[in-house]
Amino acid sequence: MNKDNRVVKRESFQSSFGLIAAAIGSAVGLGNIWRFPYMVGVNGGAAFLIVYLFFVVIIGIPIMLGEFIIGREAKKDAVGSYKTLAPKEKWYISGILGVLAAFLILAFYSVVGGWTLEYLFSAILNKFQGQSVAQIGEGFSAFISDPIRPVFWQLVIMLITTYIVANGVEDGIEKYSKVLMPLLLIIVVILDIRAVTLTGGGAGLEFLFKPDFSKLKAQGILDALGHSFFSLSLGMGIMVTYGSYMKEKENLGATALKVGIADTVVALLAGIAIFPAVFAFGISPDEGAGLVFVTLPNVFLQMPGGYIFSILFFALLFLATLTSTISILEAVTAYVIEKFNMERKKAAIRTAILITLLGIIASLSNGPLSHRLIRGMNLFDFLDYLTANYFLTMSALISSIFIGWRLDKKIIEKQLTNDGRLQIRYIRLLSFILKFIAPIAIIIVFLTGIGIIKL
Numbered sequence: 090m091n092k093d094n095r096v097v098k099r100e101s102f103q104s105s106f107g108l109i110a111a112a113i114g115s116a117v118g119l120g121n122i123w124r125f126p127y128m129v130g131v132n133g134g135a136a137f138l139i140v141y142l143f144f145v146v147i148i149g150i151p152i153m154l155g156e157f158i159i160g161r162e163a164k165k166d167a168v169g170s171y172k173t174l175a176p177k178e179k180w181y182i183s184g185i186l187g188v189l190a191a192f193l194i195l196a197f198y199s200v201v202g203g204w205t206l207e208y209l210f211s212a213i214l215n216k217f218q219g220q221s222v223a224q225i226g227e228g229f230s231a232f233i234s235d236p237i238r239p240v241f242w243q244l245v246i247m248l249i250t251t252y253i254v255a256n257g258v259e260d261g262i263e264k265y266s267k268v269l270m271p272l273l274l275i276i277v278v279i280l281d282i283r284a285v286t287l288t289g290g291g292a293g294l295e296f297l298f299k300p301d302f303s304k305l306k307a308q309g310i311l312d313a314l315g316h317s318f319f320s321l322s323l324g325m326g327i328m329v330t331y332g333s334y335m336k337e338k339e340n341l342g343a344t345a346l347k348v349g350i351a352d353t354v355v356a357l358l359a360g361i362a363i364f365p366a367v368f369a370f371g372i373s374p375d376e377g378a379g380l381v382f383v384t385l386p387n388v389f390l391q392m393p394g395g396y397i398f399s400i401l402f403f404a405l406l407f408l409a410t411l412t413s414t415i416s417i418l419e420a421v422t423a424y425v426i427e428k429f430n431m432e433r434k435k436a437a438i439r440t441a442i443l444i445t446l447l448g449i450i451a452s453l454s455n456g457p458l459s460h461r462l463i464r465g466m467n468l469f470d471f472l473d474y475l476t477a478n479y480f481l482t483m484s485a486l487i488s489s490i491f492i493g494w495r496l497d498k499k500i501i502e503k504q505l506t507n508d509g510r511l512q513i514r515y516i517r518l519l520s521f522i523l524k525f526i527a528p529i530a531i532i533i534v535f536l537t538g539i540g541i542i543k544l
Contacts, residue, residue: 099164100258101334107263108339109347110270111416112331115322116352117273118413119201122406123381125320125356126363128312130374133304134296138357140310144317145349148530151522152323152485154345155492158504160332161341166423167326170333175495183487184424187326190480191420192440194325196447197472198417199250202410203242203452207232208382209403215396217386226383234456240449247445250414254422255437258334262415273408276401277355280362283398290365296374297360315534319477321352322413324485326420333423342505342513362402366392381406418444478538486531493524 102108129137163170168184175181211217217225233239253261284290322328335341366388367374389399418441425436450458454467463471492501501520505513536542 099333101336102263102331103259104263105339107259107267108331108335109344109351110266111262112328112344112348113351113355114266114270114412115327115331115416116320116348117270117355118322118409119198119205119406120316120320120413121352121356122277122359122409123201125316126360127375127380128316129297129360130364130367130380132306132309132312133301134374135298135300136302136305137309137313138297138360139300140305141313141317142353144314144530145321145353147522148314148527149317149321149323150345150349151519152318152489152527153321153328153348154341154505154519155523156323156328156488157332157335157341157345158492158501159488159496160329161335161337161339162500162504164333166333166427167329167420168424169427170329171491174500175491178495180487180491180495183484183491184326184329186480186484186487187324187329188421188424190476190484191325191327191417192444193447193472193480194476195414195417195421195444197451197469198410199243199246199414199444199448200239200452200469202246202407202414203239203244204233204382205403205406205410206242206245207238208386209400209407212386212389212396212399212403217390217399220387220390222384222387225386229382233452234459236453236457239452239455243448243452244445246410246414247441247448249411250418251437251441253415254418254441255434257433262419265415266412269408269412273405273412274355274358276405276408277358277362280398280401280405281358283392283394284362284365287365287369287392289369293364293366293368293374294361296368297357297364311534311537314530315477315538318485318531318534319481320356321349322416324481324483324488325417326424326484327416329488330420330423331416337507340507340511342515478535482531482535482538486528486535489523489527489531493520493522493528 102111159170159174163173165173166184167187168181171181171184220228253265255261256264285294318324332341335344363380363385364374367380367384370388370391372384372388385402386399389395389402392398418437421440421444422433422437425431425440426433429436451469451472454461454469459467461468466474498520502516505511505516533542
């Protein structure tokens, strides 16, 4: 209800394509273009990829489907959904953890998004020309420790994100997702075509698709499990929120499957764009987190037509950032709208201001505030550690247990079959996964992340 106590009709996605584009946009982010390739690189290539795909299928997609069920049944934000489905019980803690995680993640994620804009404009201005890998690395360190430039680009990212979210589900999130996701796909395919035509690029494809399980260690398996989980934007309240905007005619199972497949395909396409180029120019694939911001600019310098392709690559990074920041801000904004009976634009702007202020401090913690440490980490790294290892993990664990053990099975069947209109045969399998397999896997990731289990 609004200030005049009139019932406000809940927003919804107006088309299946818009819904799929928005949900895929949430899942596809820097994790696919930046984190996934370097994790494949440091964990031996194709063997890691196979294990990752296995975990996406048996854990990631089922949990996503469960979050869709919660959201569409309750028609509320991430916190309100649990309160509606289990009043007077504490399951809403999952929603609180998810919304808080989204708030904290966007604070530092927007900083990294700002880095992509800096690199995009540096590529356009051809600033990497004539620099060695060492010089590019020094330039990256100098940039992120600068007190002004990273903050400026972060503000740009947040302004664009806030504008889109403030315009609502249909005229903001859905409208722009329909444009951003196809554009992202076009760019990554162009980069793939160039990469596979490089002399010596075949070794990169072999590394990505020919498994050697002797290179895969126990830690690599856990990395695959954790990345499959976090890559799909689970545990942040996003998929619960998006589920609440879905119309009753939408097939939740098919939607979750399409999002999972699309997210994985984009990650693979990013790998195809990166590894052939890396191998073609004799660079080690296990360069780690610096692969994108330090190593690849040097690769583009050596590549015929590299100027154009460096621009396309960093444009891809920017688009991937934006599709995720939109969904993360929406998860927090939806909570504020319903918690405080606040108009959407006001809620989006106020939420974004608070997130941006924290993000500025996180950005400065790489430079002027680097001496201010929390558990031996600067604020930027601490926010990443706290959300990944605690908030997201615990939120998804609680939601998995809630769906598997607490939620009425009639509600699950109703949502999966669209009130009996669809024939669904996987309900028992889904229930088994969410009752047993997913919680055990999440607990293992959690205990490893906080250092109780050491490999």
